[in-house]
Amino acid sequence: YCATRALYSLSLEGRAPRFLRRCNKNGTPIYCFAIVMLFPMLSFLQVSSSSAVVITWLTALITGGGLISFIIMSITFINYHKACVVQGVDRKTRPYYGYFQPYGAYIALGFQLLILLVYGYYAFRPWSVELFFQSYTMQILAIVLFCGWKLFKKTRYIRPHEVDLIWERPLIEAYEDSLVDPPVGFWTEMAQMVGFRRNKVGFH
Numbered sequence: 001y002c003a004t005r006a007l008y009s010l011s012l013e014g015r016a017p018r019f020l021r022r023c024n025k026n027g028t029p030i031y032c033f034a035i036v037m038l039f040p041m042l043s044f045l046q047v048s049s050s051s052a053v054v055i056t057w058l059t060a061l062i063t064g065g066g067l068i069s070f071i072i073m074s075i076t077f078i079n080y081h082k083a084c085v086v087q088g089v090d091r092k093t094r095p096y097y098g099y100f101q102p103y104g105a106y107i108a109l110g111f112q113l114l115i116l117l118v119y120g121y122y123a124f125r126p127w128s129v130e131l132f133f134q135s136y137t138m139q140i141l142a143i144v145l146f147c148g149w150k151l152f153k154k155t156r157y158i159r160p161h162e163v164d165l166i167w168e169r170p171l172i173e174a175y176e177d178s179l180v181d182p183p184v185g186f187w188t189e190m191a192q193m194v195g196f197r198r199n200k201v202g203f204h
Helices: 002-012 030-047 049-087 103-118 129-153 169-177 186-193
Strands: none
Touching (some): 002 030
8 A cells, every 4th residue: 555655646746657647436546556566476486496585685675665664754754843843833733643742753763774774784794795785775775866866856955944834735624624424433444444334425
């Protein structure tokens, strides 16, 4: 789900091919979904012992990519928090409010960076070029892609007072105001996700 939506978002922002924006009648980005579902097929490589090396590399790359994703989430929230402070926005007026912030985000970022740096420590005992690139290829690639995008597109860091904290909020609030059914509870929503207790949504 995350990979499909991330790829779809990149396409909407012009950072991935336009055809990935195509959705079916249910709102599912079908081409993004198809591309993402190609990767689970690689698990069949495990059938051959010689292909196990490929699986090892793939697992290492995915692990590194996952850690980088969480690091980006923490950095994004820290910058969002700074923007709220500078622009005088009360985060408690938002639908979701995180306590112990921004300290929690800084602590999470610190642990994530530590894990990202040391989770491939076995490549140094003894030194192994193969193990090093298995563990740190995604970190190197992330830096190269980030710097390359900045240089190629000539984008800049957005300062806290320049961050758009409104974006599409009026449209979203207008849609939510059109709903006449009261919000359901957490457990009801979980049951609806698996097909139980589904209710029709009413509109004004």
